[in-house]
Amino acid sequence: MVYITRREHFNAAHRLFQPDFSEAENLHVFGKCSNPNWHGHNYILHVTVKGHVNPDTGFVVNLKELSQLIRHRVIDKLDHKNINLEVDFMVGRLASTENLAIAIWEELESGILDLGGTLHSIKVEETENNSVIYYGA
Amino acid sequence: MVYITRREHFNAAHRLFQPDFSEAENLHVFGKCSNPNWHGHNYILHVTVKGHVNPDTGFVVNLKELSQLIRHRVIDKLDHKNINLEVDFMVGRLASTENLAIAIWEELESGILDLGGTLHSIKVEETENNSVIYYGA
Amino acid sequence: MVYITRREHFNAAHRLFQPDFSEAENLHVFGKCSNPNWHGHNYILHVTVKGHVNPDTGFVVNLKELSQLIRHRVIDKLDHKNINLEVDFMVGRLASTENLAIAIWEELESGILDLGGTLHSIKVEETENNSVIYYGA
Amino acid sequence: MVYITRREHFNAAHRLFQPDFSEAENLHVFGKCSNPNWHGHNYILHVTVKGHVNPDTGFVVNLKELSQLIRHRVIDKLDHKNINLEVDFMVGRLASTENLAIAIWEELESGILDLGGTLHSIKVEETENNSVIYYGA
Amino acid sequence: MVYITRREHFNAAHRLFQPDFSEAENLHVFGKCSNPNWHGHNYILHVTVKGHVNPDTGFVVNLKELSQLIRHRVIDKLDHKNINLEVDFMVGRLASTENLAIAIWEELESGILDLGGTLHSIKVEETENNSVIYYGA
Amino acid sequence: MVYITRREHFNAAHRLFQPDFSEAENLHVFGKCSNPNWHGHNYILHVTVKGHVNPDTGFVVNLKELSQLIRHRVIDKLDHKNINLEVDFMVGRLASTENLAIAIWEELESGILDLGGTLHSIKVEETENNSVIYYGA
Numbered sequence: 001m002v003y004i005t006r007r008e009h010f011n012a013a014h015r016l017f018q019p020d021f022s023e024a025e026n027l028h029v030f031g032k033c034s035n036p037n038w039h040g041h042n043y044i045l046h047v048t049v050k051g052h053v054n055p056d057t058g059f060v061v062n063l064k065e066l067s068q069l070i071r072h073r074v075i076d077k078l079d080h081k082n083i084n085l086e087v088d089f090m091v092g093r094l095a096s097t098e099n100l101a102i103a104i105w106e107e108l109e110s111g112i113l114d115l116g117g118t119l120h121s122i123k124v125e126e127t128e129n130n131s132v133i134y135y136g137a
Numbered sequence: 138m139v140y141i142t143r144r145e146h147f148n149a150a151h152r153l154f155q156p157d158f159s160e161a162e163n164l165h166v167f168g169k170c171s172n173p174n175w176h177g178h179n180y181i182l183h184v185t186v187k188g189h190v191n192p193d194t195g196f197v198v199n200l201k202e203l204s205q206l207i208r209h210r211v212i213d214k215l216d217h218k219n220i221n222l223e224v225d226f227m228v229g230r231l232a233s234t235e236n237l238a239i240a241i242w243e244e245l246e247s248g249i250l251d252l253g254g255t256l257h258s259i260k261v262e263e264t265e266n267n268s269v270i271y272y273g274a
Numbered sequence: 275m276v277y278i279t280r281r282e283h284f285n286a287a288h289r290l291f292q293p294d295f296s297e298a299e300n301l302h303v304f305g306k307c308s309n310p311n312w313h314g315h316n317y318i319l320h321v322t323v324k325g326h327v328n329p330d331t332g333f334v335v336n337l338k339e340l341s342q343l344i345r346h347r348v349i350d351k352l353d354h355k356n357i358n359l360e361v362d363f364m365v366g367r368l369a370s371t372e373n374l375a376i377a378i379w380e381e382l383e384s385g386i387l388d389l390g391g392t393l394h395s396i397k398v399e400e401t402e403n404n405s406v407i408y409y410g411a
Numbered sequence: 412m413v414y415i416t417r418r419e420h421f422n423a424a425h426r427l428f429q430p431d432f433s434e435a436e437n438l439h440v441f442g443k444c445s446n447p448n449w450h451g452h453n454y455i456l457h458v459t460v461k462g463h464v465n466p467d468t469g470f471v472v473n474l475k476e477l478s479q480l481i482r483h484r485v486i487d488k489l490d491h492k493n494i495n496l497e498v499d500f501m502v503g504r505l506a507s508t509e510n511l512a513i514a515i516w517e518e519l520e521s522g523i524l525d526l527g528g529t530l531h532s533i534k535v536e537e538t539e540n541n542s543v544i545y546y547g548a
Numbered sequence: 549m550v551y552i553t554r555r556e557h558f559n560a561a562h563r564l565f566q567p568d569f570s571e572a573e574n575l576h577v578f579g580k581c582s583n584p585n586w587h588g589h590n591y592i593l594h595v596t597v598k599g600h601v602n603p604d605t606g607f608v609v610n611l612k613e614l615s616q617l618i619r620h621r622v623i624d625k626l627d628h629k630n631i632n633l634e635v636d637f638m639v640g641r642l643a644s645t646e647n648l649a650i651a652i653w654e655e656l657e658s659g660i661l662d663l664g665g666t667l668h669s670i671k672v673e674e675t676e677n678n679s680v681i682y683y684g685a
Numbered sequence: 686m687v688y689i690t691r692r693e694h695f696n697a698a699h700r701l702f703q704p705d706f707s708e709a710e711n712l713h714v715f716g717k718c719s720n721p722n723w724h725g726h727n728y729i730l731h732v733t734v735k736g737h738v739n740p741d742t743g744f745v746v747n748l749k750e751l752s753q754l755i756r757h758r759v760i761d762k763l764d765h766k767n768i769n770l771e772v773d774f775m776v777g778r779l780a781s782t783e784n785l786a787i788a789i790w791e792e793l794e795s796g797i798l799d800l801g802g803t804l805h806s807i808k809v810e811e812t813e814n815n816s817v818i819y820y821g822a
């Protein structure tokens with residue numbers, strides 16, 4: 001079993017807030033991250049796939065195909081977008097890094113099986129100090 | 138003459154658009170950066186100050202004081218904010234990295250003189266691939 | 275289960291030496307790291323916490339609270355300090371990166387439970403080439 | 412149990428191709444990575460060793476000895492070399508990052524036991540976007 | 549006057565050698581960099597353009613156009629190639645980082661004028677420890 | 686004229702203090718950097734040399750020779766040392782990053798002339814947020 005990781009980027013706006021909370025409660029819980037006028041990040045995404053090495057190619061999965069899958073299903077929907085308002089797979093979810101990692105897992109899991117690998121983890125870095133990893137349910 | 142650089146960060150939302158342009162023209166010129174729902178970045182700011190070394194301190198300027206000045210005049214106004222809507226020193230300016238660097242220069246120039254140094258350059262990194270430096274008018 | 279990581283920094287002096295060894299033995303085992311006049315590093319600390327995502331906040335733990343805990347219990351005691359002479363939780367321990375990671379785990383484990391998460395790992399980077407991870411006993 | 416990681420570098424040329432394939436098939440599967448005139452990378456290698464902390468030294472293994480082992484068995488054979496043509500432990504293997512990680516594991520496993528530790532993982536970064544981890548068979 | 553920098557990448561093979569030298573002389577001057585079987589690098593290229601900010605766009609030059617120019621004239625010719633054998637603008641030149649920076653300047657200078665800016669510098673990083681800057685003749 | 690930069694590292698202890706000041710004055714001016722028990726950093730040094738490209742080698746200067754010069758005259762004296770107590774070229778100077786950059790310039794200037802180049806700048810990074818550049822008197 002070998003683990004292979006592809007790194008991709010997206011730049012997006014978001015806001016942390018709970019619609020059931022008052023503005024004061026949102027400010028208390030989320031601080032400056034709840035600014036109603038949005039803020040944003042250069043997010044870094046690491047998709048790790050595990051599998052056996054194909055003896056014909058030396059690959060777990062073809063990284064060009066993996067990159068295309070990630071771009072089609074995830075990056076194109078997030079890059080230069082507002083995560084709260086414009087991303088279909090984030091509708092109804094709080095736009096936290098945790099929820100983003102879980103949602104990206106759900107977008108990629110089946111497609112990676114089609115490429116011949118198994119999704120192992122989704123890592124999302126929101127800033128150079130804050131990051132999240134999700135290994136599936 | 139010695140040059141000293143302080144690095145700071147801010148995370149902000151912005152949008153590139155020219156109010157005199159139609160949406161189609163904005164899209165043509167600015168591409169996905171003109172998304173009306175905003176996007177954002179982890180901006181990195183490098184402030185470089187030049188001066189002679191004070192023999193009593195070994196410093197060009199006191200970096201703690203320089204950092205406080207940058208935070209008070211620049212970072213507190215930009216961090217977790219919408220550059221187009223909420224930043225007093227960007228009112229009436231297109232929110233490009235170029236204009237941001239010029240505006241930050243204007244905010245810091247006099248305060249750095251008060252600290253005993255001379256502002257040499259403002260570098261703003263918008264992404265790991267795109268950055269701007271301004272050395273003054 | 276989601277894993278969230280907070281990165282923090284501290285700059286400290288230390289020295290590797292075993293008080294039961296002669297200077298020659300210390301030099302043989304620890305090389306230049308045993309210099310009696312100390313040397314130092316810009317340490318980078320990664321604290322990883324695991325837990326379920328709170329549906330009200332989208333968080334495993336509140337990163338602002340986690341960062342405050344780490345600063346209060348760990349960074350304030352290590353930053354700009356001599357690890358061998360001044361850090362209460364390193365008394366009687368060799369100041370290796372391994373022991374530092376174990377001691378930081380012990381300082382943070384209970385406080386992270388109070389925040390609603392479970393400490394998963396402590397990673398300490400001593401230089402860009404040398405790092406240690408501890409997952410608990 | 413503590414995990415310690417040593418980072419090393421090597422710069423090498425390689426080419427992805429399957430001798431059983433035609434040039435057209437190689438181009439289809441490996442794309443520009445199959446260029447017959449070679450291309451190359453600044454590879455980054457992370458060797459992670461696990462073990463108990465020796466109370467006399469505070470170490471899992473002595474990093475100076477670990478670094479010498481890695482250099483002697485791996486780096487000296489790969490650095491400024493052609494991976495397809497000149498590296499004894501890659502003979503008969505496709506020069507993919509996956510196979511490189513597996514081969515480096517085999518070169519280091521026994522030597523690390525001799526140092527008193529257990530090899531935990533080999534991570535090879537081919538570019539800042541592509542990397543592989545191997546944890547053994 | 550504002551300075552804007554675009555960062556791009558290419559992975560290539562090369563070899564340092566002087567055809568007028570014997571193999572022994574090449575080995576003496578260039579060391580392991582003269583390996584006849586090639587080695588390679590992940591090169592990082594920084595193209596810095598200076599100019600006045602266009603009041604209609606907030607740009608010195610349009611970074612999308614600058615990136616396309618760099619890719620068309622430079623990256624597509626170098627990426628996954630052998631610098632000594634396959635790059636038209638390096639024919640007859642020793643494949644050092646210095647000569648690469650000069651040659652890339654010559655490829656880009658006129659095209660950047662067409663974009664409305666002036667080429668200020670070409671920086672080529674061969675490794676994280678070795679880099680070259682060229683500001684023109 | 687081409688500019689070539691070599692990056693090197695050293696890990697050292699230091700303390701900012703002015704022997705003419707009282708402890709209270711030192712604490713006021715230098716803050717936690719004046720801790721009498723020392724602290725330390727992973728310093729990064731960038732030495733930039735300018736010159737014409739030698740047509741026989743493609744080099745401004747031979748980087749292997751430049752690296753050896755820097756190691757012999759600078760790194761060996763600073764690495765794993767106490768800058769205030771053990772470094773001959775820092776005797777009688779406040780151990781600030783500014784003074785360190787100036788002193789390293791003085792150590793290297795003549796030796797770089799002997800290699801056929803001209804020293805252009807010394808950059809010392811004390812932390813990822815604080816750095817100094819010196820271009821000579």
